[in-house]
Amino acid sequence: MLLTPVSYKNLDLRNRIVWLPMVSWLATEDGFVTEQLIERHQRRAQGGVALTILEATGVLARKSPKLLRISDDMYMPGLEKLVQAVHDAGSKISIQLIHFVKQSRSGWKQKVEELTLEDIKQVKDDFVQAAVRAKKVGFDAIELHAAHSYTLSSFISLLNKRTDEYGGSPKGRSGIVTEIIEMCREKLGDDYCIGARISGEEFVMGGNSLKQTKVIARLMAEKGLDYLSVSAGGKTEDGNWYSGYSGSRSMPTANLPFGCHVYLARGIREELAPLGVPVIVSGKINSFELAGKILTQGEADLIGVCRPLLADPDWIIKQKEGRQEDIIPCVYCNTCLERDQRWEPVECIVAEKKLQK
């Protein structure tokens, strides 16, 4: 099942393996695509992934050096080249669209309660304009980043204490996302895939647990979502920039079990399967054996893999051929994350050491 093709609207996938979004800091200082970034994605496509989801890409111009951008038409030629390279290597490509509130590296962060209705309108418009650009340059899907600690996820969270129509009930808290889905649908058409990513559990005091996210996932699916990618944690309330427990769940550390978030995908899939909306699972899925089991047990529709494919772009080919001993293994040391936190190009230290030998 893992290696059999599947289609969702315009997304014809050659298997069920997805390379999850991973900030690379390979863009230029101003957010333009570079040759290294193209080569990174082309290489994973050559390695056999069915769908690659491009890293969190900014829909707004707010300062954030080296963040990849789609906030202006000037970014389109570079993105188009990247899309073409991935298509030429046989994969489909989605783009993760991110909006972030004002924040500093020291930990201060604007709260969603402080955003005016005018600000919210601007956030929605930023997403829709970015989505239109994404479709124009050839992305096969867009993904709204509503996981971890960014603007959309902060609205969805139980920690959102707004008292107007964008807070309170699950319907209110997810309102900004469902409105963006509706607006994107109108602009992108019925046949185009609109996905989203949420944290199935926020792992922070007073935040969403699976009980809340199941309801929110259903509300989003009912508005016409085409896939939902389930991540976990990533809130900054217990530690800035993925340094607390919640952060450690979004890039699960070596001490956590393999497939540690499968239960989240399974819980959410119970809500979405009747609506025909596929679920992407993530979190330490390091073998075909585990991936196959997840699919046959109906716990997810697509298998998300992130760090193992950074470590070894031929992970799929080697797994397929039973060449486990040749795989450059991800040991979940999170050195890649440490580099991310220092804004350095995100690379795998295990792969680097192997190449030096």
Ligand SMILES: Cc1cc2nc3c(=O)[nH]c(=O)nc-3n(C[C@H](O)[C@H](O)[C@H](O)COP(=O)(O)O)c2cc1C
């Ligand atoms: C360095 C780094 C950067 C990441 N960047 C993103 C991102 O841009 N967007 C996102 O939703 N998740 C991001 N993630 C989380 C991954 O997509 C993924 O959910 C996580 O690493 C768990 O999957 P894995 O165990 O297969 O690595 C990042 C993870 C790492 C380690």
